[in-house]
Amino acid sequence: xxNVTTAAADPTEPGTPAPTRQARGEQTRQLILETALxxxxxxxxxxxxxxxxxxxxxxxVGNAYYYFDSKEHLIQGFYDRNQDEMRVASVRVLxxxxxxxxxxxxxMHVGIDxxxxxxxxxxxxxKYAAEPSSPLSPFSSASSPARDASIAIFRxxxxxxxVKLDPELRKELPELLWLGWMGVILFWVYDKSPxxxxxxxxxxxxVPLIDRMVSLSRLRVLRPALRQILALIESVRRDx
Amino acid sequence: xxNVTTAAADPTEPGTPAPTRQARGEQTRQLILETALxxxxxxxxxxxxxxxxxxxxxxxVGNAYYYFDSKEHLIQGFYDRNQDEMRVASVRVLxxxxxxxxxxxxxMHVGIDxxxxxxxxxxxxxKYAAEPSSPLSPFSSASSPARDASIAIFRxxxxxxxVKLDPELRKELPELLWLGWMGVILFWVYDKSPxxxxxxxxxxxxVPLIDRMVSLSRLRVLRPALRQILALIESVRRDx
DNA sequence: CGCCTTTCTTGAACGTGTTCAACTATGTCG
DNA sequence: CGACATAGTTGAACACGTTCAAGAAAGGCG
Numbered sequence: 161x162x163n164v165t166t167a168a169a170d171p172t173e174p175g176t177p178a179p180t181r182q183a184r185g186e187q188t189r190q191l192i193l194e195t196a197l198x199x200x201x202x203x204x205x206x207x208x209x210x211x212x213x214x215x216x217x218x219x220x221v222g223n224a225y226y227y228f229d230s231k232e233h234l235i236q237g238f239y240d241r242n243q244d245e246m247r248v249a250s251v252r253v254l255x256x257x258x259x260x261x262x263x264x265x266x267x268m269h270v271g272i273d274x275x276x277x278x279x280x281x282x283x284x285x286x287k288y289a290a291e292p293s294s295p296l297s298p299f300s301s302a303s304s305p306a307r308d309a310s311i312a313i314f315r316x317x318x319x320x321x322x323v324k325l326d327p328e329l330r331k332e333l334p335e336l337l338w339l340g341w342m343g344v345i346l347f348w349v350y351d352k353s354p355x356x357x358x359x360x361x362x363x364x365x366x367v368p369l370i371d372r373m374v375s376l377s378r379l380r381v382l383r384p385a386l387r388q389i390l391a392l393i394e395s396v397r398r399d400x
Numbered sequence: 401x402x403n404v405t406t407a408a409a410d411p412t413e414p415g416t417p418a419p420t421r422q423a424r425g426e427q428t429r430q431l432i433l434e435t436a437l438x439x440x441x442x443x444x445x446x447x448x449x450x451x452x453x454x455x456x457x458x459x460x461v462g463n464a465y466y467y468f469d470s471k472e473h474l475i476q477g478f479y480d481r482n483q484d485e486m487r488v489a490s491v492r493v494l495x496x497x498x499x500x501x502x503x504x505x506x507x508m509h510v511g512i513d514x515x516x517x518x519x520x521x522x523x524x525x526x527k528y529a530a531e532p533s534s535p536l537s538p539f540s541s542a543s544s545p546a547r548d549a550s551i552a553i554f555r556x557x558x559x560x561x562x563v564k565l566d567p568e569l570r571k572e573l574p575e576l577l578w579l580g581w582m583g584v585i586l587f588w589v590y591d592k593s594p595x596x597x598x599x600x601x602x603x604x605x606x607v608p609l610i611d612r613m614v615s616l617s618r619l620r621v622l623r624p625a626l627r628q629i630l631a632l633i634e635s636v637r638r639d640x
Numbered sequence: 641c642g643c644c645t646t647t648c649t650t651g652a653a654c655g656t657g658t659t660c661a662a663c664t665a666t667g668t669c670g
Numbered sequence: 671c672g673a674c675a676t677a678g679t680t681g682a683a684c685a686c687g688t689t690c691a692a693g694a695a696a697g698g699c700g
Contacts, residue, residue, distance in 0.1 A: 184696090185648065210687060220650045222689080231687065283532045290530030292523045292590050299590055350532050350539055358636055365632035372625070385612070392605035396598055424666090425678065450657060460680045462659080467678095471657065 189227040192217050196224075196234045205235075205284045232288050235296060238278075243306050246274045250313050260323035261371035264337065267317055268344060268363045272356065275348070279356060286349050298342060311338045326377040328390055333374070336393075340370070429467045432457050436464075436474045445475075445524045472528050475536060478518070483546050486514045490553050500563035501611035504577065507557055508584060508603045512596065515588070519596060526589045538582060551578045566617040568630055573614070576633075580610070 195217040199208040210231055214221040228234050253266035275282060288296050295302035315334035325333070344366075348359040377386055435457040439448040450471055454461040468474050493506035515522060528536050535542035555574035565573070584606075588599040617626055 188648080209685080211685090221687090222651070223649055225688070226648070287527040287531040287534075291527040292592075294527075297590075350537075352532075353640060357640070358638070361638075362632075362636045365628075365635055369625075369628065369632070385609075388605075388609065392602075392609070395605055396602045398598070398601075400593060400597065428678080449655080451655090461657090462681065463679055465658065 185227075188219065188223065192219065192224050192227055193234065193237045197238055200234075200238070200281060201278075205281065232285075232294070232296060235285050235288060239296065240306065242274055242278070243309065246271050247309060247313060249274060250316075254316060254320055258320070258322050260318065260321035260374065261367050263317045263321050264314075264370065265363060265367045267313060268341065268367070269360070271341065271345075272348060272359055272363070275345075276356065279348070283349050307338070310341070311335055314338050314341070323371075323374060324378060325374050326386060329374070329377045329386065332390065332393060337370075340366075425467075428459065428463065432459065432464050432467055433474065433477045437478055440474075440478070440521060441518075445521060472525075472534065472536060475525050475528060479536065480546065482514055482518070483549065486511050487549060487553060489514060490556075494556060494560055498560070498562050500558065500561035500614065501607050503557045503561050504554075504610065505603060505607040507553060508581065508607070509600070511581065511585075512588060512599060512603070515585075516596065519588070523589050547578070550581070551575055554578050554581070563611075563614060564618060565614050566623075566626060569614070569617045569626065572630065572633060577610075580606075 192213065196208070196213045199213055199216060210224055211221055213234075214224050217224075249270045250267050253270055254263055257263050257266055288294055289298065291297060292299070294300065297303060298307060311334050314337040317337065318330065318333055344359065344363060347362055348356055351359045353359075376382055432453065436448070436453045439453055439456060450464055451461050453474075454464050457464075489510045490507050493510055494503055497503050497506060528534055529538065531537060532539070534540065537543060538547060551574050554577040557577065558570065558573055584599065584603060587602055588596055591599045593599075616622055
């Protein structure tokens with residue numbers, strides 16, 4: 161992309177089917193986002209400057225800020241894309257398997273598969289997601305659609321399985337599994353082992369334990385303990 | 401971890417205890433650190449510029465960089481100070497109490513007490529600690545002295561108590577408790593309830609559960625499950 | 641067509657964290 | 671003492687993310 165052209169002064173040709181005004185804007189938006197994500201992948205997040213993104217996309221730097229509030233906001237595009245990829249891949253896994261443990265394990269491995277290629281990239285921008293005030297935080301209200309979608313996957317893991325468990329626990333479990341998944345992601349971000357094998361081992365080791373505990377939730381002897389745990393969750397969730 | 405260490409080329413002093421040059425440098429270092437932490441508290445981290453710190457301390461901006469590699473590194477001072485404050489306050493709590501659950505609960509509440517005044521400040525710089533490559537990360541090798549000191553507190557919580565538990569678990573528990581404490585801190589950072597009451601409730605609710613599980617670790621029936629958990633930990637810890 | 645509004649685009653300018661070559665102060669040694 | 675080395679200090683300069691006043695392009699409307 162030789163950048164000698166006067167990008168702005170280029171009049172639209174009278175013969176071409178003119179795109180609508182909105183479509184043109186959306187086109188620029190996509191161009192900037194694609195360029196940014198490509199450069200992030202090629203050079204890393206910190207090493208990619210807004211000037212470089214603008215230059216590579218053939219627009220002015222201010223134009224990027226017309227579509228994205230900040231450099232951080234460009235990450236959201238990556239975020240959404242991966243989220244969706246995990247959802248799609250999960251469907252395939254869940255279609256073939258009816259046992260709870262296998263379903264849970266499958267979904268988690270799929271999640272790591274999907275994110276794997278971006279491990280080093282994810283580690284660098286993880287700090288932005290960690291800031292409580294950031295809209296990128298998985299706990300932020302801005303992320304609540306993505307969060308709900310993710311929890312829905314785990315609800316599907318549970319509801320599509322043959323496992324029997326305490327009804328009270330069943331209500332809470334999808335969110336708890338999502339929370340556990342966030343823990344796995346946290347571990348994964350810090351995992352420096354080749355191909356993040358330790359994270360795989362964590363999943364393979366933790367899933368049977370979770371499966372066991374979920375099954376035991378129906379035992380009458382453990383009822384008081386379960387109640388205590390559920391009460392703790394309820395108490396902590398309370399927002400005062 | 402008071403780092404009064406001298407430079408590399410350390411000439412053996414001929415007997416005169418007058419390290420005026422070093423003392424002067426250390427004095428400047430402290431001046432910059434104190435000024436920085438004060439401004440962080442007064443204005444917030446992001447709102448405090450390096451220029452403001454330098455000006456307020458009466459030095460050139462480059463001088464701050466002679467003593468601290470970056471603005472982030474100034475946070476380490478805060479970090480160390482609070483760590484030490486928690487350690488000291490823990491000693492008082494642990495002197496009065498012999499029961500495991502009460503000791504654990506006491507130490508955790510002390511930790512929240514100590515950090516309480518800096519909650520909003522902590523939330524803003526938390527992102528720097530979250531970045532895996534950052535020396536501020538609790539899992540980084542640079543933090544290993546602080547980490548070891550923190551784990552030592554939990555070892556004291558355990559060893560000074562009357563609780564009986566499986567010997568294998570006893571070996572691992574201090575580190576596990578520290579990990580749990582990191583989880584509590586994570587929760588606390590995101591806790592927006594007044595005075596972080598939800599974090600208090602989390603501690604009060606989780607400690608009895610931990611206490612119960614620790615005590616049950618001696619039961620022969622649960623031996624296989626315990627082994628499984630310990631094997632998981634061992635497997636995940638393995639660094640390949 | 642001419643005029644207006646809205647959408648889109650521009651690039652200079654600002655404040656920031658950080659670097660660095662130059663300089664000063666201080667102690668060391670012949 | 672005088673030269674030298676080391677520790678400490680300076681502030682201009684750099685690259686960066688971000689802002690903003692100004693303007694261009696596109697469509698609507700008489």
